[in-house]
Amino acid sequence: MTGSGPAILVEGLVKSFGQVRALRGVDFAVPRGTVLGVLGPNGAGKTTAVRILTTLLKPDAGRAVVEGRDVVHHEAAVREIIGLAGQSTAIVDYLTGRENLELVARLYHLPRPEGRARAAELLERFGLSDAADRQAKTYSGGMQRRLDLAASLVARPAVLFLDEPTSGLDPRSRVGMWEIIHDLVAGGTTLLLTTQYLDEADELADEIVVIDRGRVIAAGTPERLKDRVGGDVVEFSVPDRSRRDDALRAVAGLGDGTPTVDDTTGLVGIRVGHRGSQAIVQAVRELDAASIDIHGLALRRPSLDDVFLALTGHAAEDGGPGGTGRGRRRRSRRGAAAVTAGED
Ligand SMILES: Nc1ncnc2c1ncn2[C@@H]1O[C@H](COP(=O)(O)OP(=O)(O)OP(=O)(O)O)[C@@H](O)[C@H]1O
Ligand SMILES: [Mg+2]
Numbered sequence: 001m002t003g004s005g006p007a008i009l010v011e012g013l014v015k016s017f018g019q020v021r022a023l024r025g026v027d028f029a030v031p032r033g034t035v036l037g038v039l040g041p042n043g044a045g046k047t048t049a050v051r052i053l054t055t056l057l058k059p060d061a062g063r064a065v066v067e068g069r070d071v072v073h074h075e076a077a078v079r080e081i082i083g084l085a086g087q088s089t090a091i092v093d094y095l096t097g098r099e100n101l102e103l104v105a106r107l108y109h110l111p112r113p114e115g116r117a118r119a120a121e122l123l124e125r126f127g128l129s130d131a132a133d134r135q136a137k138t139y140s141g142g143m144q145r146r147l148d149l150a151a152s153l154v155a156r157p158a159v160l161f162l163d164e165p166t167s168g169l170d171p172r173s174r175v176g177m178w179e180i181i182h183d184l185v186a187g188g189t190t191l192l193l194t195t196q197y198l199d200e201a202d203e204l205a206d207e208i209v210v211i212d213r214g215r216v217i218a219a220g221t222p223e224r225l226k227d228r229v230g231g232d233v234v235e236f237s238v239p240d241r242s243r244r245d246d247a248l249r250a251v252a253g254l255g256d257g258t259p260t261v262d263d264t265t266g267l268v269g270i271r272v273g274h275r276g277s278q279a280i281v282q283a284v285r286e287l288d289a290a291s292i293d294i295h296g297l298a299l300r301r302p303s304l305d306d307v308f309l310a311l312t313g314h315a316a317e318d319g320g321p322g323g324t325g326r327g328r329r330r331r332s333r334r335g336a337a338a339v340t341a342g343e344d
Helices: 046-053 073-080 097-107 112-124 141-153 173-188 199-203 222-228 241-251 276-289 304-312 326-330
Strands: 007-018 020-031 037-038 061-067 082-086 158-164 191-195 207-212 213-222 232-236 267-273 293-302
Touching: 007 046, 020 046, 020 061, 020 207, 020 213, 037 046, 037 199, 046 061, 046 158, 046 191, 073 082, 082 141, 097 112, 097 141, 112 141, 141 158, 141 304, 173 191, 173 199, 191 199, 199 222, 207 222, 207 304, 213 222, 213 304, 222 304, 232 276, 241 267, 241 276, 267 276, 276 293
Parallel strands: 037 191, 037 207, 082 158, 158 191
Antiparallel strands: 007 020, 007 061, 207 213, 232 267, 232 293
8 A cells, every 4th residue: 555655745736716826836745654734824725735635626737646546536545545634623513422433434334343442442542531422512622623633533544634633722732632643643644734833833743834825935844944034032121221232232142143122022032043042041141140130031933923924025914815814813822932931
């Protein structure tokens, strides 16, 4: 079943919906057993690409191959080996969690006893055993997402597609979902996941492709992408405005460039590349030696917005064709909270 090429190969993929050009020639490849994070704002074309790869939609041009099987010409063969947890869940509301999973097992023609066992195993693994015999409509959003992910795993797919697996989850459920995904990948599954969150791609993906308005605008490892926006930033504010220039002088040696000051917030920022933790310690030392009081010293990782701004010159929440501006609401807040230290 496994050929010698990549697990997923996409070449020159084009798809329009009337006037809307959702994909305008997308290429990428995902080596077997690795995770590709497809990152992009609302309307970028992420779901369109996933739907083509999972045979739910036909491309206008280009080709997509999953484990050597062309998604257009060998649709059934592709479906046999993939799992999909879409952006909206595919759960049957009035069935229980257990019934939902057993239904999927039947759809995949698993013998009944095996289907039952598989359902029980997945319910356990996703922390849904206690709720297994309740109707799915009584589940919380996070529980429904977990059930949906469990459903996508019933048939032990070699290649898994997760379309924004953590959107709408609270921070704790998000981390729980990340752990589940880590386990899957450790088991050898090839994974393509879409996300609007750089921190999520950073946590889970071996490689990232950034899609904007139907085109791949950047690709590479998370580290490489962050380098392109200048790496980590050390930030702090100086309550005593008369000491701000002294503070800038004290930390000038830490960064790659000149420290910047945000006029409205008074926040001082210095780009420090990969040397985040060292730089933050050094900043404390220098500022302390110069007897300057500071506030809210923090190490900020570049956010998706930073990446977008740097790569495209427009903010992620501008959206793509037909963009809805939802990005503003759903934007990650964790970027600013990655490491905080030394509140004075
Ligand atoms: N069935 C459809 N009919 C018409 N337009 C569509 C259809 N599906 C997608 N589009 C349009 O194609 C573009 C790409 O949509 P897509 O759903 O792939 O974006 P996305 O990156 O998944 O966005 P989001 O982050 O909001 O999920 C959008 O402009 C969208 O409005
Ligand atoms: Mg989508």
